Amino acid sequence: MPFLLPLLLQAYDPEIEAVMNRSRKQKQEAQAAVAATTAPAAAASVPAREDGRIPVPEKFAAPFQACLDQAMASPDAGVAFAQKWRIEGGSFYARHCMGFAYARAERWTPAIVAFEQAAEEAERGGEMAQGARLWAQAGNAALAGGDAAKARTDFDAALARGLPDGFEKGEVHLDRARALVALGDMAAARDSLDVALTQAPRDPLGWLLSATLARRSGEMSLAQAHIARAVQLSPDDASVALEEGNVAILTNHEDVARSAWQRAVRLSPDSPAGKAAADNLTRLPADKPVG
Numbered sequence: 001m002p003f004l005l006p007l008l009l010q011a012y013d014p015e016i017e018a019v020m021n022r023s024r025k026q027k028q029e030a031q032a033a034v035a036a037t038t039a040p041a042a043a044a045s046v047p048a049r050e051d052g053r054i055p056v057p058e059k060f061a062a063p064f065q066a067c068l069d070q071a072m073a074s075p076d077a078g079v080a081f082a083q084k085w086r087i088e089g090g091s092f093y094a095r096h097c098m099g100f101a102y103a104r105a106e107r108w109t110p111a112i113v114a115f116e117q118a119a120e121e122a123e124r125g126g127e128m129a130q131g132a133r134l135w136a137q138a139g140n141a142a143l144a145g146g147d148a149a150k151a152r153t154d155f156d157a158a159l160a161r162g163l164p165d166g167f168e169k170g171e172v173h174l175d176r177a178r179a180l181v182a183l184g185d186m187a188a189a190r191d192s193l194d195v196a197l198t199q200a201p202r203d204p205l206g207w208l209l210s211a212t213l214a215r216r217s218g219e220m221s222l223a224q225a226h227i228a229r230a231v232q233l234s235p236d237d238a239s240v241a242l243e244e245g246n247v248a249i250l251t252n253h254e255d256v257a258r259s260a261w262q263r264a265v266r267l268s269p270d271s272p273a274g275k276a277a278a279d280n281l282t283r284l285p286a287d288k289p290v291g
Contacts, residue, residue, distance in 0.1 A: 060093045067097035075105035092121040092130065099137060108145025112138050116154070123161075132161035136172045143175065148182035155179060170200025177209060189213060197226075204234035208243055215247055223247045238268035242277045249280075258284055 056064050063085055071078025078101030086094035099114035119134035139154035155176035163169040174196040180189035190213060196206045211227035214220070227247045230240045245260035257280075264277035 056093065060091065063090060064093045064097060067094070068100065071097060071101035071104050075101045075107075077101075078104065091125070092118040092127070092134070095121060096134060096137075099134075099141065103141055103144070106144070108141050108147075111141040112145070112147075112150065112154075115141060119157070128161050129163070132158045132163050132172075133168070135161065136175065139172075139175060139179065143179055143182070148179045151179040152176060152183065165199060167200045167203075170196045170198070170203065170206070173199065174203065174206050174209070177213075181209075181213065186213065186217060190217075202233065204230045204237065204240060207233065208237075208240055211243055211247060215243075215250065220247070220251050224251060236267060238264040238271055238273040238277070241267060242273040242280075245277060245280060254284065 055061075067078060067081045067085060067090075070081040079098055082090070082094045082098035082101060086098070090097075095114050095118035099111045099118060102108075102111035102114055115134050115138035119131045119138065122128075122131040122134060135154050135158035139151045139158065142148075142151035142154055155172055158172050159169070159176070163172065173192040177189045177192040177196060180186075180192060193206065193210045193213060196203070197210060200206055207226045207230035211223045211230060214223035214226060224247055227240070227244050230237075231244055234240050241260045241264035245257040245264065248254075248256035248260060261277035261281050265274050265281070268274040269278070
């Protein structure tokens, strides 16, 4: 089938761009918002929940939420609130909010600095779990800013803090794998993805990235198995549908590829994944007439 080579060459870039950057800004917002949950004990003594977030002690919860609200309304206002609160004794939670506010403004360099300073301050106070979370936030800011090497360093710092097994460790390994892919270290990326799939098996992004990496490496049986799992977990995601089609066409299942790409276009026609799927469809032979 002569269209296969150009299809493979063109499909990767928009597709991986959509996957690698999917919902990262929203993820940071969700992490910070969930972190504002109150708890009567110090954060270090409270086990992480399934989402990997550790409740904020009651002393800091209300001003932290107020700071987040300011940052959501206006990043500059959030930075100003955080700076004032830090002087008044906001501890690393103030620096955390400052990093969040800078990230909201997509000012990645000061966001990285704020998250790293928050991590160091948390560790000085014995809050190692919180420190690990903040190193991971710094890594995501670095990755969003295009500094994959810095991101890898920060993710390694998060993992070195001894995160317990579970969702949070899996998410850090997943993010570390994204940095390693950007750095071209596919073997190390595979190692981190394998850990992520074990630690956070219900996150469809892990299975999607694993399938994409396997396809790029020519491991088509693995790609088929992992994209099937991603489809099961997230059937309405255009990036998942796009990759399902990419794997199908390379394993000689043209009908499955056509259906998957059509689904990607229906789900999100204006997204990079939807546009890549639409372009792939133009490379397929026309449907044979019925009858």
